[in-house]
Amino acid sequence: MPLVSMNEFLPKAKEKKFAVGQFNINNLEFVQAITEAGMEENSPLIFGVSEGALRYMGMEYTVAMAKAAAKKSGLPIALHLDHGSTFEVAMACIRAGFSSVMFDGSHHAYEENIRLTKEVVRAAHAMGVSVEGELGTIGGTEDDLTVDEEAATLAKPDEAIRFWEETGVDAMAIAVGTAHGMYKGEPKLHYDIIEAVASKIPVPVVLHGGSGVPDESIKKAIAAGAGKINVNTENQVAATAAIRAALAKDAEVIDPRKYLTPARSAMVEVVRGKIRLFGSNNQA
Ligand SMILES: O=C(O)C[C@@H](O)[C@H](O)C(=O)COP(=O)(O)O
């Protein structure tokens, strides 16, 4: 199957109240692990690619790996730019074969965010590519950018609803109390904000910073209207722990396959668990 737009599966997720996981890819082992878990669980998948990961992997390798995963698995897979910062980077990704993009204008003033997001939506939709927009400031570290969790600002429901009405984005990321990276304490999610927005717009709310959020909180967020949930750090933590253990067990090891195989297996377990928790199993 070719790469697909998120509109192949997000409307169904919204209607049936499950969430599709965006699992960020950082190298081949991430792609393999996420695809393997998706195949085992028969789940739609979103490969998230941050600008930093794109620089690391290279555009051609990124698109080629995602296309190979979609072809091999037969699953509906969207290759999605994560936190795209400019119109230009979004267009470069679309030209190279991405089927979905996020334009993150949350660091701009509200009206400017709407204006810039609208430009991306107009161009992307003309090419059948889905778009995610963002409102509010999500705390923690995303790629190279760190936002103090105290300084993060929650989205205002009336602003989020008007943002959707003006832009027509296919998925609406709003700051509701989650943060990128692992949490120091337990995150306090604002389900009322998710509900207030999701009940008034026809597209799902997106939860960024899905790593380390307790299962019960995830279930409540999905019930309130979260239909796309982003996970990156938990896969990084699991993979790195497996590599550290493999190296500690055998100080002589030099063959990368010897430590990357357990890293990949650890990520399969993480992704399989998230797919089941999000309820996207058997929804491909
Ligand atoms: O940091 C990245 O490279 C990706 C994240 O911003 C992603 O969009 C996300 O929200 C995942 O959050 P995490 O699970 O807390 O890493």
Ligand SMILES: [Zn+2]
């Ligand atoms: Zn994010």
